Amino acid sequence: MTRGSSKLRVIPLGGLNEIGKNMTLIEYKNEIIVIDCGLSFPEDEMLGIDIVIPDITYLLKNKEKVKGIFITHGHEDHIGAIPYVLKKLNVPIYATKLSLGLIEVKLKEHKFNNAQLIKVDAGQKISFNNMEIEFIRVNHSIPDACSIAVTTDIGTIFHTGDFKIDYTPIDEDVMDFHRIAEIGKKGVLLMMADSTNVERNGSTMSERTVGDTLDKIFMNAQGRIIIATFASNIHRVQQIINSAQKYNRKVAVSGRSMVNVVNVATDLGYLTMPDDILIDLNEIKNYKDNEIVIVTTGSQGEPMSALSRMASSEHKKMEIIPGDLVVISAHPIPGNEKTVSRVINQLFEKGADVIYDDLADVHVSGHACKEELKLMHRLVKPKYFVPVHGEFRHLKQHGELAVSLGMPEENVFIMSSGSVLELDRNSAKIVGTVPSGRILVDGLGVGDVGNIVLRDRKHLSEDGLMVVVVTISKEDGKVLAGPDIISRGFVYVRESEDLIEKAKLVVKEALSQCEQKQIREWAQLKSTIKDELKNYLYEKTKRNPMILPIIMEV
Amino acid sequence: MTRGSSKLRVIPLGGLNEIGKNMTLIEYKNEIIVIDCGLSFPEDEMLGIDIVIPDITYLLKNKEKVKGIFITHGHEDHIGAIPYVLKKLNVPIYATKLSLGLIEVKLKEHKFNNAQLIKVDAGQKISFNNMEIEFIRVNHSIPDACSIAVTTDIGTIFHTGDFKIDYTPIDEDVMDFHRIAEIGKKGVLLMMADSTNVERNGSTMSERTVGDTLDKIFMNAQGRIIIATFASNIHRVQQIINSAQKYNRKVAVSGRSMVNVVNVATDLGYLTMPDDILIDLNEIKNYKDNEIVIVTTGSQGEPMSALSRMASSEHKKMEIIPGDLVVISAHPIPGNEKTVSRVINQLFEKGADVIYDDLADVHVSGHACKEELKLMHRLVKPKYFVPVHGEFRHLKQHGELAVSLGMPEENVFIMSSGSVLELDRNSAKIVGTVPSGRILVDGLGVGDVGNIVLRDRKHLSEDGLMVVVVTISKEDGKVLAGPDIISRGFVYVRESEDLIEKAKLVVKEALSQCEQKQIREWAQLKSTIKDELKNYLYEKTKRNPMILPIIMEV
Incomplete structure (x- = not known):
């Protein structure tokens, strides 16, 4: 024991x-x-x-x-x-x-x-x-x-x-x-x-049913075929390669993780294909449109993925042209519906035809x-x-x-x-x-962002911020410079100069009140500035920017 | 003409x-x-x-x-x-x-x-x-x-x-x-x-098919029934009232827009019901659980809606209890899938049973x-x-x-x-x-938030910000106070004091470089501080907080 x-x-x-x-x-x-x-x-x-x-x-x-x-x-x-x-x-x-x-x-x-x-x-x-x-x-x-x-x-x-x-x-x-x-x-x-x-x-359908759909798509396609799927779905990639072989198309691979997985899977014997079927994405121009299929990442509409970059004309090596057929061989993971939809719209706008889950059995x-x-x-x-x-x-x-x-x-x-x-x-x-x-x-940070940081990011994301800086004298607490106001993410400054100028007056007023009451502690000065400014801005805009009062002493 | x-x-x-x-x-x-x-x-x-x-x-x-x-x-x-x-x-x-x-x-x-x-x-x-x-x-x-x-x-x-x-x-x-x-x-x-x-x-099914489903749900329900739907779907509300009448339940209405719409629709004759079937939400305690149905907003999981507040125990007038049956009589609008799912999870956790689109024909x-x-x-x-x-x-x-x-x-x-x-x-x-x-x-602002403001909000939301303040002398450009650094939404400050202290040194170094080179223009001072700090922070954290250098002159 x-x-x-x-x-x-x-x-x-x-x-x-x-x-x-x-x-x-x-x-x-x-x-x-x-x-x-x-x-x-x-x-x-x-x-x-x-x-x-x-x-x-x-x-x-x-x-x-x-x-x-x-x-x-x-x-x-x-x-x-x-x-x-x-x-x-x-x-x-x-x-x-x-x-x-x-x-x-x-x-x-x-x-x-x-x-x-x-x-x-x-x-x-x-x-x-x-x-x-x-x-x-x-x-x-x-x-x-x-x-x-x-x-x-x-x-x-x-x-x-x-x-x-x-x-x-x-x-x-x-x-x-x-x-x-x-x-x-x-x-x-x-x-x-x-x-x-x-x-x-x-029951979930067999992966093979997708192969049947792909075969039909390949049979009818006149131009290039571009298929987005999860890089790790190696059986899906295998079926794409099978259809490509059947219909005499070369296969180019796009997207870092797709390239990685295809390499690993091929090395380890999980993908089998004729020697010459894979071509580099740079080589596609050497083939006719109906001799090409491109397998790519981006089936979830991820903004930096290869498919998204193709759809928004930011891909370095290729662009979508009218006549392209794009197949999104995946279902949006909950939360990704809108990003996927955005990519579909962009592809249609570029003149591509797009086939996706709602329209055909291209995913299980x-x-x-x-x-x-x-x-x-x-x-x-x-x-x-x-x-x-x-x-x-x-x-x-x-x-x-x-x-x-x-x-x-x-x-x-x-x-x-x-x-x-x-x-x-x-x-x-x-x-x-x-x-x-x-x-x-x-x-590089693992665990250094917690609830406080996230709460601040949320606040900043919704209403932006306003920084108020004042330099005061060490000796008598008199204002030597400022208040200066800098805002970001709050209002478009050029169109709201008036609001910013008035905000400065509010701060000046708050400071002179403090002076009258002989308030000298920074914490109290800051909270007075913050409260007065907050009330003013909320009344004028119904918004609550983060307010950061900063006092410098010389 | x-x-x-x-x-x-x-x-x-x-x-x-x-x-x-x-x-x-x-x-x-x-x-x-x-x-x-x-x-x-x-x-x-x-x-x-x-x-x-x-x-x-x-x-x-x-x-x-x-x-x-x-x-x-x-x-x-x-x-x-x-x-x-x-x-x-x-x-x-x-x-x-x-x-x-x-x-x-x-x-x-x-x-x-x-x-x-x-x-x-x-x-x-x-x-x-x-x-x-x-x-x-x-x-x-x-x-x-x-x-x-x-x-x-x-x-x-x-x-x-x-x-x-x-x-x-x-x-x-x-x-x-x-x-x-x-x-x-x-x-x-x-x-x-x-x-x-x-x-x-x-073809879209007739609204009546939902009535049939609701009838079955009412027939089998033992406890309270809570149904969330779009306030404006008055026919849905009518069918809920019909089922309530059939199965001897009173109807309470929850959520501002639901109350508004039910009032308007009743006044104008778009909702018909027996005089005594509607009760106030405060009165539900006077009835047995199986004598109650509550019609509520929140079918999209909106965080401030009545249903969300019930699910998270923040509703003032009622809470979800084991035995409640919640029917979400709507389909999530694209983009709302996750918030709806969150509410469903919370309702289940409270011991309610939840019926939603995926499980029954409760929406057309x-x-x-x-x-x-x-x-x-x-x-x-x-x-x-x-x-x-x-x-x-x-x-x-x-x-x-x-x-x-x-x-x-x-x-x-x-x-x-x-x-x-x-x-x-x-x-x-x-x-x-x-x-x-x-x-x-x-x-209150209509059109005063544009791309620049949104870009700043996005930046702030992802990486937070770092404000750097320095007071310098009008006469000779010497630093009189600071650099002070304030960050929000970037790192949890108490655990990163070291990083902030080092950042100050980076700013000091940048300032003294400027002094040596006799750089006195604010724009150049600021951009030097910004660049140096940006590089330092990125190297240490792989993050890019918004950096706001502020110079005060006295």
Whole structure:
């Protein structure tokens, strides 16, 4: 018997009540393993933030226990925080070949050279003193995705990872139904399962259906074809290449992440194609329009992406011309609807024809819908269930789905990131919490932007600011220079000179009041200036710019 | 023959290549009429802006010609700019009874008392010297909606307004197919038609189908029912009242605009109900949970709306309790998906059950889908066609729909707001543009926030700011006080004291360099400080705060 808790603990540090930054700890005796290590993208109110990563305080406190990070698949919301975490806690990373290839690209960008990357295959098991971790093949919108089963002497935890059920995947690498059934038959103590699509009835269509649509599009297209999709959706890219080959088109790749992923996937054998089909984007001018297909990033309308730059004529190597056919082979992620729509409008304005999700079956989801989830629940038939990877609405409805399949309500745990589920053979309960939350990354700063900074950014973004500077005499407090007023983001100054001049008078008046009352403390001077100016500006404009009074003493 | 152009001119000032701020001018000889006068809501990048209204420079220049504003229906994107426009150009407003009632509420809020409001009925015609304007009943998601036909001796212009085809509308006030057919038969020179739903196949369901769903929901509900919908969707509210009556529930109304609209609609006879069914929100505690239904605003997740306040426990009069059933009877307008989702999550977290669009048929659109549009095109059979009310993608596809019905391509004009279409009996062409664009309303300011202010707000929102103040001597340029540094929205100052101190040193260094080089001009001093500091901060943080150097001279 090793030291540490003899109970099995499950601690999600991200991915619950949110989409993204998936990370779950499993702790037993003196060992902790981490499943996934993802980032999320900032919410609208996180102004200026680049990405968000999980809080790993608990891991850092228990450094010596951490055996490694186990990656289900290579999407950003599962691997994106790895460089940040490794800088603080350099533990081994276990992942399948493609995931590892994508992690390597990421670490290279971060100039992190001493990672311990360990390749595993689906079906393989890794053993520690008290846990055995097994990777099990599932299907998803990226190849080489796995569920992870963790077996201890108390019982088995089955984490589905992100998955869908595709009976006809592009790589023929079908989900390992037999192994999952076997594990389920032996008995699973706890299942954690992907809740993303729990609100959708029926089943997700096979990736192959997109191939059929693409084939039809290629058959009819007269000019160039430009297809935007997620870089990581390698099966989608494979199908584009297949159609290109069928209809005698060359394939050029555009967008940094698309180029990276195509390179990695080709090197590792996840993309297969004739030797001469790929051409450089610079070479497209050497071919006729109907001999070209361009695969690009930008399916979410991201302003700096290759497709957006094409649509707004800012792409260095190519521009959209009338007769181009643009296919947006993706569905907007919630929140991106308007940016995608803007790109579609710009493309139409340039004379391109645009095909997108609303108009044709050019995309399928990578996540299991209700009927697929039911199959997973039936196969694994766990004693306890924790829905993961979803907002509260998804977790709740996934819990209800489990109950509809016969699970007792008290065996379903709707958890939050940071809460701790403790299990033994016959019981499970939430016993407390560990530090968790959102660490904001802004430029080089990790965690140095918090609520106060964000609140100020929001205030500045809505009403701008007004800086008031006065120089006063050390000796007698008399005003020596100013008040000067500088405003930004408040009103268009040239048209509001009058307002600014009057604001100066308000400040002068406030200062002379202070002088009369013999107020000399800076704090009080500043708050008087601020209050008077605030009232004045609000009355005149119904706006509340941030007011920054600055007093200089000479 | 009156003076002025003898050609018929059509000038959309809004609603093309955008959703909202619908406004179209029709000019013939010495007369101009305006169809609709709407606002739009700010785009994400219009930080701090409240609403957006059309630019009416052209109308103001041609004041004496303007005969009146003709309103198709009472939605904000058709009437919302009226108070702003009337303040500059007080012309008569012609509208049907309900639209007029809603306009009156709006004008009262703006304390505008001397409007000339003229009630018209569907079927009625208003004549000027050279134009006759006719209101024709259509169906939409608000009662009393009309198309408008403008007849001149050159020909007839038919503007559909927003419409759908509902063969079984709640108020039995079916679209006037016969009159539209009659007008079409006589010959229509130009049609302008709603393009909102042109991407959707088939037909929009009748509003009645929502009533069926609501009935089922009421039949099964055990606790309180809370239904959020658009205040202006009076037929929806009527159906909620009908179901409430059937299942013996009282109806309480929550949210300012919902209260306003229910009052106006009841007064004017657009809502019918038993005398005692409406109760005050304060009275709900006097009834059992299953005797209550609350109709509320907030179906778009607007942060200050009644539903959002209920969901976040900030509503003064009620809170969500376990057992409540919340129905969101609306579809998120593009861009609102995340705020709606946030409210749904909060409601679930409070223990409510939530029914929304994805899960049940609790909403139908107010706009015509493809098959309905085709019927309109067939009935009106215009010579020329201008698709309106849509982004470019919608306009383009609506144009293609017209062509698919046999219209020659050259008879379709995809116009932009501000462009001028000139017609005579046998020809039509775009002949130029008039001033148009977006006038931003921020607080009391109409048009005083422009691109520079917005650019500054964006900059401030992403990286915050750093103010640097130095007081120097008038005589010799020596630094007398400072440099002082104040930052907001950049870094959390207490944790970055070191960075700020070093930044001061950078400024000191820059100043002493200037001194050595005998640089005394403020502009050059400031730009040196700015450049040095910018480089330093970017190197240390990869961020670019706005830097405001201020020099005081004493």
